[in-house]
Amino acid sequence: MDLMYASTRDANVKVTASQAVLKGLSDDGGLFVPDRIPLLDVSLKDLAGMSYQETAYAVMKQFLTDFTEEELKDCINKAYDSKFDTAEIAPVVQADGIYFLELFHGATIAFKDMALSILPHLLTTSARKNNVTNEIVILTATSGDTGKAALSGFADVKGTKIAVFYPKNGVSPIQEKQMVTQTGANTFVAGIHGNFDEAQTGVKKMFSDKAFAKELASYGYQLSSANSINIGRLVPQIVYYVYAYAKLLEKGEIKEGEYINAAVPTGNFGNILAAYYAKNMGLPIAKLICASNENKVLYDFFETGTYDKNREFILTSSPSMDILISSNLERLIYRIAGNSAQKNAEFMQQLNTQGVYSISEEMKAGLKDFYGNYASEAETAQTIKELYDKTGYVLDTHTAVAAAVCRKYQAATGDMTKIIAASTASPFKFTRSVMNAIHPSYNSESDFELADELSRIAGIKIPKAIEEIRTAKVLHHTECEPEQMPEAVKKFLGI
Ligand SMILES: *Cc1c(COP(=O)(O)O)cnc(C)c1O
Numbered sequence: 001m002d003l004m005y006a007s008t009r010d011a012n013v014k015v016t017a018s019q020a021v022l023k024g025l026s027d028d029g030g031l032f033v034p035d036r037i038p039l040l041d042v043s044l045k046d047l048a049g050m051s052y053q054e055t056a057y058a059v060m061k062q063f064l065t066d067f068t069e070e071e072l073k074d075c076i077n078k079a080y081d082s083k084f085d086t087a088e089i090a091p092v093v094q095a096d097g098i099y100f101l102e103l104f105h106g107a108t109i110a111f112k113d114m115a116l117s118i119l120p121h122l123l124t125t126s127a128r129k130n131n132v133t134n135e136i137v138i139l140t141a142t143s144g145d146t147g148k149a150a151l152s153g154f155a156d157v158k159g160t161k162i163a164v165f166y167p168k169n170g171v172s173p174i175q176e177k178q179m180v181t182q183t184g185a186n187t188f189v190a191g192i193h194g195n196f197d198e199a200q201t202g203v204k205k206m207f208s209d210k211a212f213a214k215e216l217a218s219y220g221y222q223l224s225s226a227n228s229i230n231i232g233r234l235v236p237q238i239v240y241y242v243y244a245y246a247k248l249l250e251k252g253e254i255k256e257g258e259y260i261n262a263a264v265p266t267g268n269f270g271n272i273l274a275a276y277y278a279k280n281m282g283l284p285i286a287k288l289i290c291a292s293n294e295n296k297v298l299y300d301f302f303e304t305g306t307y308d309k310n311r312e313f314i315l316t317s318s319p320s321m322d323i324l325i326s327s328n329l330e331r332l333i334y335r336i337a338g339n340s341a342q343k344n345a346e347f348m349q350q351l352n353t354q355g356v357y358s359i360s361e362e363m364k365a366g367l368k369d370f371y372g373n374y375a376s377e378a379e380t381a382q383t384i385k386e387l388y389d390k391t392g393y394v395l396d397t398h399t400a401v402a403a404a405v406c407r408k409y410q411a412a413t414g415d416m417t418k419i420i421a422a423s424t425a426s427p428f429k430f431t432r433s434v435m436n437a438i439h440p441s442y443n444s445e446s447d448f449e450l451a452d453e454l455s456r457i458a459g460i461k462i463p464k465a466i467e468e469i470r471t472a473k474v475l476h477h478t479e480c481e482p483e484q485m486p487e488a489v490k491k492f493l494g495i
Contacts, residue, residue, distance in 0.1 A: 002016065002065045002066060003017065003034050003035060003036065003038060003062070003063060003065045004016065004034075004035050005017060005019075005020040005032040005033060005034055005035065005231065006032070006033055006034075006035050006339075006341070007026035007028055007030035007031070007032060007033075007341060008026075008030040008031045008032075008033055008330050008331060008333075008334040008341060008344050008345075008348075009026065009028045009029055009030030009341050009344060009345040009348065010026065010028040010030060010341055010345075011340075011341040011342065013026055013027075013028065013030070014035070015032065016065075016066045017063060017064040017065060017066050017067065017126075017231070018064070018066050018067065018125070018126035018129045018130060019126070019130060020032040020230075020231050020232075021064075021119075021122050021123055021126040021230065021231060021232040022123065022126045022127060022130060022132065022224065024224060024225040024227060024229065024230045025225070025227075025229060025230075028345075029348075030330075030341065030344075030345070030348075031229050031327070031328070031330050031331055031334075032231050033331050033334060033335070033339075034063060034231075037277055037280040037281060038062035038063065038281065039062075039281055039282045040058070040059070040062070040242070040281045040282045040283065041058075041062065042058045044245070044246060044249060044256050044257070044284075045249070045256060047242060047243075047245075047246035047249075048246045048247070048249045048250040049250065050243075050246065052080055052088065052089035052090060052239075052240075052243055053073075053076050053077060053080050053089075055239055055242055055243045055246065056076045056080065056118075056236070056239045056243075057069075057072060057073055057076055058242075059235075059238050059239045059242050059278075059281070060072060060076070060235055060236065060238075060239065062281070063231075063235045063238075064122070064235065066129065067125065067129075071125050071129075074121070074125075075118055075121035075122055075125055076118065078118075078121050079117040079118035079121055079236075080117065080118070083106060083107045083113075083117060084105045084106050084107075084113075085105050085463065085464060086105045088105075088247075089105065089240075089243075090102060090103055090105070090114070090240045090243055090244065091105070092244050092247050092248065092420070093393070093423075094253075095387060095391045095393035096387055096390055096391050096393075097419075098263075098403060098406055098419050098421050099244070099248065099253070099418065099419065099420045099421065100393075100395075100399065100420075100421050100423040101240060101241075101244045101420050101421065101422050101423055102423045103240060103422060103423060103424055104396075104423065104424065104425050104426040104429070106149075106152075107149075107152040107153075107465060108145070108148045108149045108152050108178065108465055109425065109426035109428060109429050109463050109465045109466070110145050110149060110320070110424060110425040110426070110429055111271065111422065111423075111424040111425065112145055112146055112149035112150075112228075113149050113152070113153070114236060114237060114239075114240060115228075115232070115233040115234075115236040115237055116146075116149040116150050116152070116153035116226060116233070117152075117153050118153075118232075118236050119153060119226060119230065119232045119233055119236075120153050120154045120157040120160055121157070122232040123136060123160070123224060123232060124136070124157060124158070124159045124160060126232075127159065132222070133220075134217065134220050134221055134222040135159055135160065135161060135220055135221050135222075136159060136160045136161070136221075136222060136223075136224050137160070137161045137162070137163065137216065137221045137222065137223050137224070137489070137493065138150065138154055138160060138161070138162040138163070138223075138224055138225065138226050139163050139165075139203050139206055139207070139223055139224075139225065139489070140162065140163070140164045140165070140203065140225070140226050140227070141164075141165050141166070141196065141199035141200040141202065141203040142164055142165070142166050142171075142179075142196075142199070143166070143167070143170065143171065143196040143319065143320075143322075144166070144171045144172065144175040144319065144320070145175070145320050145425075145429075146226070146227075146228070147164040147166055147175075147179050147189075148175065148178045148179050148182070150162060150164065150226040151164055151179060151182045151184070151187050151189065152182070153226070154184075154186065154187070154226070155182060155183060155184030155186065155187050156184045156185070156186060157186070160186060161186045161187075161188070161221075161492070161493065162186060162187055162188065162226075163188040163189075163190070163488075163489050163492055164179060164187075164188070164189045164190070165190050165191075165192050165199040165202060165203060165485060166179060166189070166190075166191055166192070166196075166199060167191070167192060167194060167195050167196050167198070167199055168191030168192060168193055168194075168479055170195055170196055173447060174429070174431075174447055174466070174469070176191070177469045177472070177474075178465070178469055179476070180474045180475065180476040180477075181468075181469055181472035181473060181474055181475060181476075182475065182476065183475065187476075188476070188478070188488075188489075188492040189476035189478070190476070190478040190479065190480055190485075190488050191478070191479045191480075192479070192480055192481065192482050192485065193479065193480070193481050193482070194481070194482045198482040199482065199485075201482070202482045202483075202485040203485070205485075205486075206223065206485065206486055206489065207223060207225070209486070212486060215490075215495070216493070216495070219493065219494075219495050221493060228268050228270045228327065228328065229270075229327050229328060233270065234270060234273065234274055234277070234328070235274075237270065237271055237274035238274045238275075238277050238278045238281070241262060241274065241275050241278035241283060241285070241420070242278055242281070242283055244420050245260065245283055245284070245285075245420070248260070248418075248420075253418070254418060257284055258284060258418075259284045259285065259286040259417060260284065260285060260286065260417060260418045260419065260420055261285070261286050261287040261288075261289055261409075261415070261417045261418070261419045261420070262275045262278075262279075262285050262287075262288055262289065262419070262420050262421075262422070263289035263291060263402045263403075263405060263406045263409075263419050263420070263421040263422070264288070264289065264290060264291065264402060264421075264422045265291045265293075265318065265321060265398040265399060265401045265402040265422065265424055266290050266291060266292060266298060266321065266326070267320055267321035267322070267323040267326065268323055268326050268327050268328055269290075269298070269326040269327070269328035269329040269332070270327075270328045271422055271424070272288055272290050273328045273329075273331055273332060275288055275422075276288055276332070276369065276370075279369065286417055287369065287370070287371050287409075287415070287417070288369050288370045288371070289370075289371050289373075289402070289405060289406060289409050289419070290302065290370055290371065290372040290373075291373065291374065291375065291401050291402040291404070291405035291406075292321065292372065292373070292374040292375075292401070292405075293314075293316045293318045293321045293322070293374060293375060293377075293380065293401050294314045294316050294374065294376060294377060295313065295314050295316065295321065295322050295323060295324060296374035297309060297311070297323075297324055297326065298326060298329070298372050299372040299373055299374045301329075301372070302367060302370055302371070302372030303372065304358075305358055305359045305360075305361075305363070305364045306356065306357070306358040306359075307329070307347075307351065307356065307357055307358075307359075308355065308356040309324040309325055309351065309355045309356065310355040310356060311324065316377055316380075316397075317377060317380060317381070317397045317430065317433040318380065318397040318398040318400075318401050318430075320398060320424070320425070321398060321401065325351070330344065330348060333347055333348075333359070333363075335366070336359070336363045336366030336367065337359075337363055347359070371409055371413075373405045373408045373409065373412075374401075374405065375400070375401045375404035375405055375408075379404045380397055380400045380401050380404055380437070381400075381433075381436070381437035382404075382437075383395070383400040383401075383403050383404040383407075384397070384400045384434055384437035384438060385437050385438055385439075387400075387403065388438050388458075392458065392459070393458075394427045394434060394438075394454065394457075394458045394460075395423070395427060395434075396423070396424070396425040396426060396427045396429060396430050396434060397425075397430045397433045397434060397437075398424045398425050398430075399421065399422075399423040399424055399425065400437075402421045402422065402423075402424075403421060406419050406421060426463055426465075427454060427458070428451055428454060428455075428462060428463050428465075428466050429466075431447055431450045431451050431454055432447060432450055434454065435450050435453065435454055438457070448466075448470055451466055
């Protein structure tokens with residue numbers, strides 16, 4: 001029988017994969033979850049010989065069961081092509097005993113490219129399958145990384161338009177330049193006079209404004225989201241864990257069936273949840289090592305069983321993990337509550353109203369596959385420096401959080417099982433923090449000068465994504481107040 005998707009908050013909801021991709025979020029505010037985790041139906045040995053694209057098909061076909069073979073392969077081939085700067089798409093590099101799974105070879109040099117390169121194709125295919133003839137308009141609020149990855153993924157994709165709002169003074173100069181130089185006739189970027197929360201609230205308001213939706217529909221448009229809770233982002237992320245395991249097997253680094261641990265620098269809990277799904281598909285993963293920065297809400301949760309977002313929000317050198325509400329954790333909560341939408345909805349209600357909830361002892365037992373810890377700013381910087389001094393390999397700040405937590409895990413447990421660590425960004429995306437960690441004297445130069453120096457000391461070429469924006473023309477000049485966002489969208493759509 002076809003796999004169906006349920007809502008984490010309403011037991012009566014059942015939709016197909018393509019409907020879940022189209023909708024993004026269930027009407028009850030819940031997240032879509034597969035009604036069972038399918039098992040891999042290809043042996044690890046067979047996977048070992050496969051390309052990234054072949055692996056993607058073997059994994060994704062198990063989840064997106066209402067897509068035809070032709071449809072899914074077409075999406076995969078359009079996504080994982082020369083946009084990536086390596087034919088392997090996600091190479092595994094060993095440094096100081098850890099296998100780093102490099103997920104930053106896509107167009108915007110962060111791991112969000114892994115899913116956002118395919119989401120536009122999954123979405124347009126889903127629209128076709130469900131006889132949606134409207135043009136899909138993607139609205140995104142971003143604190144930096146997601147906006148660019150979404151723009152890059154949706155640029156020039158037929159049947160879609162994308163509008164991105166970012167806080168005018170709340171992103172790094174490189175991040176802003178990446179966005180405002182975006183090409184593609186179907187793209188729109190605006191800096192708002194406000195912070196990220198205001199951008200996010202503005203976008204959410206447009207999503208829930210029925211009159212706005214009606215007006216758009218009369219012009220042949222409907223809204224959708226590229227947010228990380230869409231299963232169209234989650235499912236493609238399972239692929240690279242399977243691929244990494246198969247590559248280690250192919251290279252003889254591990255034996256067939258040998259268990260490995262997976263370490264993931266975590267913010268919204270999407271990437272590590274994908275690793276958990278991979279484990280549940282039968283991939284031999286023992287522990288899932290969940291690494292946080294100083295915003296260690298998840299570490300505290302794994303320690304105590306209490307999730308408490310009532311705390312100070314700390315700005316760190318790994319900004320993509322500066323998050324106090326890890327949205328995708330809801331999918332794990334639902335599962336360890338025995339797939340109970342009712343229980344999960346109660347927890348989420350408590351989170352909404354009081355900012356805190358505590359799970360039962362019985363539910364805590366369901367967390368045994370996870371180990372949580374965190375790295376301080378000093379530990380993160382020290383990890384970058386030590387690994388560089390020892391091996392010459394340079395980590396970005398997010399990956400360094402994971403590496404630091406790997407060492408804490410090994411010291412605390414004595415478990416020396418081989419570890420695959422998700423490497424979520426190129427060091428060139430966070431050049432200043434990375435270079436500062438390597439030596440404090442690196443800080444007077446401009447970001448581009450620092451990139452040149454990083455390229456020199458690490459012996460790696462500056463990625464195209466950085467090289468391009470050095471001279472690229474600014475194409476987006478719009479600035480607006482948060483309350484003017486709907487007007488800006490209408491103007492972009494010619495309404
Ligand atoms: C988004 C992001 C993360 C966090 O991933 P989640 O799926 O949100 O847990 C980690 N590192 C980088 C570089 C990111 O962009």
